[in-house]
Amino acid sequence: MKPQKSSFRTRVRNTLAGILIGASSLANPLQASDKPLTTMMNTEISYTEGNGIFRVRPFVYTAPSENQRTEVMMGRKFGDFTLYGHFKADNQENTWAGIRMDYGKKFLDEKLSLNAQVRLFSGLTEGTGDQAYFIPSGDYKINSWLKAGFLGYAVKTEEKEPFFYLGPSATIQLADNLSFLASYDKDVLGNYGDLAYLCLSYKIGVKK
Numbered sequence: 001m002k003p004q005k006s007s008f009r010t011r012v013r014n015t016l017a018g019i020l021i022g023a024s025s026l027a028n029p030l031q032a033s034d035k036p037l038t039t040m041m042n043t044e045i046s047y048t049e050g051n052g053i054f055r056v057r058p059f060v061y062t063a064p065s066e067n068q069r070t071e072v073m074m075g076r077k078f079g080d081f082t083l084y085g086h087f088k089a090d091n092q093e094n095t096w097a098g099i100r101m102d103y104g105k106k107f108l109d110e111k112l113s114l115n116a117q118v119r120l121f122s123g124l125t126e127g128t129g130d131q132a133y134f135i136p137s138g139d140y141k142i143n144s145w146l147k148a149g150f151l152g153y154a155v156k157t158e159e160k161e162p163f164f165y166l167g168p169s170a171t172i173q174l175a176d177n178l179s180f181l182a183s184y185d186k187d188v189l190g191n192y193g194d195l196a197y198l199c200l201s202y203k204i205g206v207k208k
Contacts, residue, residue, distance in 0.1 A: 034193075035187070035192060035193030036064055036193055037193055037194055037195070037196060038062065038063070038064070038065075038192065038193055038194070038195045038196070039062070039063045039064075039195075039196045039197075039198070040060070040061070040062045040195065040196070040197050040198070041059075041060070041061045041062075041063075041198045041199075042057060042059075042060045042061075042197070042198065042199040042200070043057060043058060043059050043060075043199070043200050043201075044056070044057045044199065044200070044201045044202070045057075045058070045201075045202045045203075045204075046201070046202070046203050046204070046205075047203075047204050047205045048203070048204075048205035049205050051076050051077040051078070052074075052075075052076055052077075053073075053074070053075045053076070053077060053082065053084070054073070054074055054075075055071075055072070055073040055074075055075070055084070056070075056071070056072050056073075057069075057070060057071040057072075057088075058070055066091075067090055067091065067092065068090060068091040069088055069089060069090035069091070070088065070089055070090075071086065071087070071088040072086075072087050072088070073085065073086045073087075073100060075100070075102075080103055080104055080105055081101070081102070081103050082101070082102040082103075082104075083099065083100075083101055083102075084099065084100040084101075084102075085097075085098075085099060086098050086099060086100045086119060086121070088121070093125060094123065094125055094127075094128040095123075095124040095125050095128065096121035096122065096123055096124060096128065096131065097121065097122060097124055098119060098120045098121035098122055098131075099119070099120055100117060100118070100119045101117065101118045101119075102115065102116070102117050103115065103116050104116075108140075110141075111140055111141040112138070112139075112140050112141075113138060113139055113140075113141075113149075114137075114138045115136070115137045115138065116134070116135070116136050116137075117133065117134070117135040117136075117137075118132075118133065118134055118135075119131070119132070119133035119135070120132055120133075121133075123158075129157045129158030129159055129160070130157070130158050131155060131156065131157045131158075132155070132156045133153075133154065133155050134152070134154040135151075135152060135153055135154070136150075136151075136152040137149065137150065137151045137152065137169070138150055139169065139171060144173065145172060145173040146170070146171070146172060146173070147170070147171040147173075148168070148169070148170050148171075149168070149169050149170075149171070150166065150167065150168055150169055150183075151165075151166070151167065151168075151169040151181075151183040151185060151197065152164070152165065152166045152185070153165040153166075153185060153195065153197070161189075161191045161192075162189065162191070163187060163189055163191050163192050164187075164188045164189050165185030165186065165187060165188065165194070165195040165197075166185055166186060166188055167183055167184045167185035167186050167194075167195075168183060168184065169181060169182065169183035169197075170182055170183070177202055177203045177204060178200075178201070178202050178203075179200075179201050179203075180198075180199070180200050180201075181197070181198070181199040181201070182196075182197070182198050182199075183195075183196070183197045184196055184197075185197060
C-alpha cells in the first residue's frame, strides 16, 4: 500500500507542476518579455479563539520592486462572514488602515471551498493612496495534504493603473497547523506582467 500511496503523491505533484508551468507558457509572449514576472512571498500567523481571529503577516515581500510590508488584522466571524480591522505599513513610509470582509462557503462534504475577500484601505501618510482589493479564490481537497484550486487578486490604487491576476493554485498541508500555498496568476488586464504568489501559513487556536 505504501508504494502505491507514494506513487500517487508523485503523480499529483508532477501534474500540479505541469499545470503551473503550462499556465506560465500561456502568458502573452510580448507581455512576458516586456514586463517582468512579479513574485510575492508572504508569511502569515493566525490565532483563533471562538469567533475571534487575530492575523499577523510579519513579512510580505514583493520582487522586483523590493517592497516589504507588515500587516495586522483583528476580526470576528459571523457565520460564513468575517469582518476585520486591517492595518499595514511598508518600507517606503506608507501606512494604511481599513477593513477586510471575507465570505466563504463549503460544498461537497466540505471538500470544495469558495471564498471572496474585499479590502478597503485609507492612506494614513502623505502621498499614500487609498486602495480597494477584491480576492476571489477556491480549492478542492484532493486528500489530507493537498488542495488544488484557483486564486484571483485585483487591486485599484489611487492614481495608478488597476491590476487583476487570475490563475491556478495548489496548497500543501505540511503539518497539522502549517500549510504552503503557491499560485501562478496571469495579468488579465495586461498592465504589469504576471504574478507568482507564495504563502506560508501557520494557524493556532481553537475554532468555536
